[in-house]
Every structure is written in C-alpha cells, then in structure tokens.
Amino acid sequence: MKRGSINGVSTPLKKPKLEDDLSLYFGPNKIYYKHPISCGEANKFNNRTREKPITLLNDLKSAIETQNTTSRFFLHWFRSDLRLLDNTSLCKTWNEYVKWKEGKKEGRFITVFTINEHDWRAHLDGGWKLSFMLKALFSLRDALAKMAVPLYVLHYQPGTAQLSNSDNFAEWFKNECLGLAKESESVIVSANAEYESDELYRDIRILKKRDDSFNFQVHHDICVLEPCTLKTGKGSIYTIFTPWYKKWAVEIEAYLKKTDGAFIQKIDDIEDNSKDFEKIQINYELPEEFTSYIPSSTENHPEASEAAAIELLSSFLDQKVNSYDKKDILRDEGSSHLSCYLSLGLISSRYIVLQASKKSKQGIISKDIKKNNCLQEFVREVAWRDFYKNAICNWPYLSMDLPFKFEMDNLRWKREEETFRKWCSGTTGIPIVDAIMRKLLYTGYINNRARMIVASFLSKNLLLDWRWGERWFRRHLRDYDLSSNVGGWGFCSSTGIDAQPYFRIFNMELQSKRYDPKGDFIKRWVPELKSFSDVHNLAKTAEYHHPIVDLKQSREEALEAYRQVI
Structure with missing residues (x-):
C-alpha cells in the first residue's frame, strides 16, 4: 500500500505518438487471457449450462444479506463511483455508521480505492481516462476530508501478472481491509457492483472470502434501474432497445410519482469536520507506459470533480438542452459532455434523470418517441447507457471480445x-x-x-x-x-x-x-x-x-x- 501525493500525467510529448507496434489492438492480451473464450463456450451462457456472473453475484448477495454484524469499523470501496451524492454503497454504509454512533458507540469510517496496473494493461485502459481518474481521486479526497473521512489508495503489486479477479487479489484485499481496521475485531466493507465480467468474477471471489471478521457487501448502483430486472411480457430478455426503453421510462416515471421525486440517496448529517483532520497522503504516479502517447498541448481539459459534473449538468439543462438536436454537428456539437463524468461515476445516471424530469413538463418520454423533444432525447441517450449495461450482464461474452451475433x-x-x-x-x-x-x-x-x-x-x-x-x-x-x-x-x-x-x-x-x-x-x-x-x-x-x-x-x-x- 503506497501513500503520498497524487501526481497527474507524466510529461508527455508535444504531439500524439503512434505506437510502432499496433499488435496490442489485434486481439486479447495473451499474458492475461491465455485461452480466450470461444463462441461455443460463450453459448453456454445462453443455453444455461454455464451460470452468468451476474447470476452468481446476485445469488451470493441474497445468501448473505440477511446476516447481521456488530462491527464498528465501516469501509466503502470506491471504484467507478467517485462521488458522494447518490452513491448507493457509500450512502448505506455511512448511514449505518451514523446510526452506530448515535448509540454512543465508538466506530470508524474510512474509504479506499484500489489500483492494479495489470487490470489496466489487460483492458487497454488509456492515459486519457486514467489521468482524469487520478485527478478525480484528488478532488474526492478533498471532499471526504470535510467529513473527516480518509481515502486510502491501495496499490496491488503482485510478483507476477495477475488480474483483480484472481484469488490472490481477493486474499490481499481482505488482508488490507483487516489491516486498516487494526484493533477492530471485524470490518464491514461495501462497494458498488461493476458489470464487466472480470469485475463481476472479482467480487464473486471476494464474497466467498466472507467470515466473521470480514463482512463484504455489494450493491447495485451504476444503472438507473437494476440490470436484468426489465423483461418482456413473455418474461424473456430484451434484445431490442426501443421496447426496452419504453418500459424503462414507464418504470422510472412511476417511481418518481410514487416517491414524489425522492429518487436519489444522500449522506445524512454531513458536517465540516476537517479542522483538525489530516488528509492521508496518496503516493501514486501514473507510469509513462499509459501516458507516452498523450500530447502536452491539448484543448478543454475538463475539471475532474463531482462539483464540476453537477455544475455542467445544471448549465446544460438550463441553457443548452434545447439545442440537443444539434448534438451530431461536428464543430458546434450540442452534446452534454457528461460522458467522462458518467464513466467514472462522478455523477450518477439517476441524478441526471431526476434533474431532467424536473425540467420536463411532458415527462421523460413522449407517447410517440419519434416526437421526443430535446430534453427527452437527452434522457433517451442515458437509457442507451443502461441498455448496454444490461446487455453485458445478460450476455457476459460481450466483455470478452466476442460479438453478440x-x-x-x-x-x-x-x-x-x-x-x-x-x-x-x-x-x-x-x-x-x-x-x-x-x-x-x-x-x-x-x-x-x-x-x-x-x-x-x-x-x-x-x-x-x-x-x-x-x-x-x-x-x-x-x-x-x-x-x-x-x-x-x-x-x-x-x-x-x-x-x-x-x-x-x-x-x-x-x-x-x-x-x-x-x-x-x-x-x-x-x-x-x-x-x-x-x-x-x-x-x-x-x-x-x-x-x-x-x-x-x-x-x-x-x-x-x-x-x-x-
């Protein structure tokens, strides 16, 4: 585990650099995927002779959610959810911690973020996104400091090439959490699920490490509606976006009416307790291998913070959404530019849909979707993100370099x-x-x-x-x-x-x-x-x-x- 100040991108070239060897783009990385899945093997997910990882995860969740714990050490594991507002795992765990403290019991709440460069190499994560992520971590650390909550960055550095879906990583992560808990006899560790196959199998392995000292919990958070919950009238999985989207919108509008707009989760009782709080220094610098091709003279670097994401959404809904029909124009595009914030979870899809619904007098979808107004079309684009998340849950091989067809x-x-x-x-x-x-x-x-x-x-x-x-x-x-x-x-x-x-x-x-x-x-x-x-x-x-x-x-x-x- 390394601790120190966050550094951004290493000094890159003035112009983009194209690799001499492009072979890394021609197939899965053979170091990490020595035996890539075949279509025949992948079809076992379809004919149910092999369980989908999302099913395995949900089954494990159901088996353990009824278990009680008396732990006084609470830990949230940040992943692609680098925000405080409407963060399901963070909110639930923090509010449990607050209730524990209300009983005048001693307790502690911390957060962690893990780095495994082998995951980045295997998945071809690039310097553009990774440098933005590191800046977002810096911003997140400052926001958490106001709550007197530390953020630890844990760096997994195995001696051999290992992904986070390995048993070694699961054991390492458990030991790191218990190490941070120190004198506590047990720890509650909570995280939001990620739906790529490697990440689902990672969580499955860690869930199997649960015992009296290590209470690991996984929550659904990324999508507006939990994946795999919307089915056709015959109970089958949707493969076409439009009917799925119509049902998605109906479900959301019904929920918004039922809850009077209370669609998002908030952390209770946040006070500025940062006066005597010393931030945990995070020592990690992104290796040059991830940044060497990024030019130093670039345009419009977005601010990597939750506050910037919320402000951008507000500005878009107030000023630009009515020009969303021009989003395809290449020079003066009308896009929201929220995608980089969504991909790292600096803002939630639920919050976006809720804020959009407040601006719409005609609902989030038109009765005739061909007549969707600009705001409804914006929400429709959010729906596409959810649809594709559902797809990789229902057809796991989509995140294994195989086509749907x-x-x-x-x-x-x-x-x-x-x-x-x-x-x-x-x-x-x-x-x-x-x-x-x-x-x-x-x-x-x-x-x-x-x-x-x-x-x-x-x-x-x-x-x-x-x-x-x-x-x-x-x-x-x-x-x-x-x-x-x-x-x-x-x-x-x-x-x-x-x-x-x-x-x-x-x-x-x-x-x-x-x-x-x-x-x-x-x-x-x-x-x-x-x-x-x-x-x-x-x-x-x-x-x-x-x-x-x-x-x-x-x-x-x-x-x-x-x-x-x-």
Whole structure:
C-alpha cells in the first residue's frame, strides 16, 4: 500500500505518438487471457449450462444479506463511483455508521480505492481516462476530508501478472481491509457492483472470502434501474432497445410519482469536520507506459470533480438542452459532455434523470418517441447507457471480445496493419474520417456521430475487424466505458445487439456535408485542406493523401463479405 501525493500525467510529448507496434489492438492480451473464450463456450451462457456472473453475484448477495454484524469499523470501496451524492454503497454504509454512533458507540469510517496496473494493461485502459481518474481521486479526497473521512489508495503489486479477479487479489484485499481496521475485531466493507465480467468474477471471489471478521457487501448502483430486472411480457430478455426503453421510462416515471421525486440517496448529517483532520497522503504516479502517447498541448481539459459534473449538468439543462438536436454537428456539437463524468461515476445516471424530469413538463418520454423533444432525447441517450449495461450482464461474452451475433465471428476481416495505422493516424485520404481521428488523438474525445462515422468506415469500407477499432477507442477516449463502446461498435459493424442492418453503410461524403456543412471541422483538424473551398468533394483533393480505398467498390466488397456469413 503506497501513500503520498497524487501526481497527474507524466510529461508527455508535444504531439500524439503512434505506437510502432499496433499488435496490442489485434486481439486479447495473451499474458492475461491465455485461452480466450470461444463462441461455443460463450453459448453456454445462453443455453444455461454455464451460470452468468451476474447470476452468481446476485445469488451470493441474497445468501448473505440477511446476516447481521456488530462491527464498528465501516469501509466503502470506491471504484467507478467517485462521488458522494447518490452513491448507493457509500450512502448505506455511512448511514449505518451514523446510526452506530448515535448509540454512543465508538466506530470508524474510512474509504479506499484500489489500483492494479495489470487490470489496466489487460483492458487497454488509456492515459486519457486514467489521468482524469487520478485527478478525480484528488478532488474526492478533498471532499471526504470535510467529513473527516480518509481515502486510502491501495496499490496491488503482485510478483507476477495477475488480474483483480484472481484469488490472490481477493486474499490481499481482505488482508488490507483487516489491516486498516487494526484493533477492530471485524470490518464491514461495501462497494458498488461493476458489470464487466472480470469485475463481476472479482467480487464473486471476494464474497466467498466472507467470515466473521470480514463482512463484504455489494450493491447495485451504476444503472438507473437494476440490470436484468426489465423483461418482456413473455418474461424473456430484451434484445431490442426501443421496447426496452419504453418500459424503462414507464418504470422510472412511476417511481418518481410514487416517491414524489425522492429518487436519489444522500449522506445524512454531513458536517465540516476537517479542522483538525489530516488528509492521508496518496503516493501514486501514473507510469509513462499509459501516458507516452498523450500530447502536452491539448484543448478543454475538463475539471475532474463531482462539483464540476453537477455544475455542467445544471448549465446544460438550463441553457443548452434545447439545442440537443444539434448534438451530431461536428464543430458546434450540442452534446452534454457528461460522458467522462458518467464513466467514472462522478455523477450518477439517476441524478441526471431526476434533474431532467424536473425540467420536463411532458415527462421523460413522449407517447410517440419519434416526437421526443430535446430534453427527452437527452434522457433517451442515458437509457442507451443502461441498455448496454444490461446487455453485458445478460450476455457476459460481450466483455470478452466476442460479438453478440456469433455468426459474425466467421466474417473474413482483412488483416492489414498499414491500413489500420492510417485509420488510427487520420491519414486515410477521406477528409471527414481523418479530421475525426486526428481530433481523437489530440483531445481524447469525439462525439457520438463522429464515432459512428469512423466505426462504419473501418468495419465496412476497410473491412477491418471492428474489435481493432473498439480497442483503439478504449485506449484513446477519456470517457471510455466498455459496455457503451462495445455496444456502439457492435451497432455500427452490424455485429452487436440491436445493430443496424449489415447493408447500411455510411456514405462518407453525405455524412461530411450533413454534419460539417461548411467544412470548418475538417479544416480545423486537417489544415492541409484549408485552401479548399469544398472539402467534401473528394475529386478536388488531389494534393491531399490519396484515398486508401474506393468508397463505392469497398461498399460492394463489404456487402458480399457480410452476405457470406448471414
């Protein structure tokens, strides 16, 4: 366990650096996944011959939730929930602690955050997100200090490559918690569930370590509604977003009316007790391997704090939400820019939906969803996040590098590393694609429309494996979230849940004209084209990179390749 001051990103390069070896994007990391799951093995989740990790977790939760404890040491484990407001595990554990203290009993409350760099390497977590996370930890530590609550950062450093879903990690974590409890005979440890398969199996292992001294509890928190609770009229799992979304919205509106808007959880009796409190110093610096490709001169670094997230939401709902129909415009996009806060839990989806519902006089969904107003469409985007979380719970192999549609694993993708390199670096000769990819390299962010454009181009025009692009996004997006990333790439490549038809292939010139009508976005990120009056007409870009693919011909090749496996 290391303690000291938090340091941010190591001094990076002035310009983005592209790796010489791109092989880490071509498949699961063999150090950590020596025997990747096959479609045949994954199908056991579907035919119920192998239990889903979410089912195993819930079964263990049900078996232990009735057990009582007399522990006087309370601990919340922060993960992707770096906030105080509406944090299910934190609120429940803190309020239990307050009740314990009301009985004039001695007790202690602390928080921890764990770091395992092996998880980051295995999952391709990138410096953009990790540096934002470290800054968020610094802010969180200051907020907790006002409650006189310490935040300990525990650094797992095994001698060999081990993920946090290992038994060794579970035993290490238990011992660290008991060590922090010191003179207490037992400790209550509480955390919010994360729904990726590795993280679910991690919690399952730790739950099995429970005994009289170690009371580990896991809560559902990330989604507005607990995953796997919404079913069709026949009791089956939803595979189509629209009917799921309608039921999701109805359930939420009913709950809001029933509770008179009391939708979020708060910590009771917070007082500023920081006067005589000495902060725990956290000593961790992000290794250069995670930051070496990040440019030093970047735009619009968002403030990494819960207060900034709440202020951004308030500003968006007060001023910008009515322009949400322009969220796809590449230069002057109307996005909320809350995604990086949501991915690390600096703000909860429930709080966003509640605040949006207060602003809406027509509810959070229209009777005819095609007539959703801008605010309702904003809430609908939050619903998509929940839908994809549900998907990785119900089909765990979605977080194991397999497509939702198994037959798509047989598609003959091209394995052209140099073509992939040009896509990554924004040198494809297709202006709209190059502008988007360069912005991603320089800023760690592109909006959803931009992601769809370059995902369609990679998977269909270039016929490269969608997972190459999905992994590139993992490492280069500040707001990276596995379920949303896999869901979005599955949609665009026609391999995922509720995906677009395989024959829907974006016309790059039309996308360019529609979402960058004046070409300002392209000229901003592809300065070679500043002198061109029409950057959409590829025929006029002779002095620019020669297009690496003929768009019409590649479309036909993609259609044929998809037909062979459908």
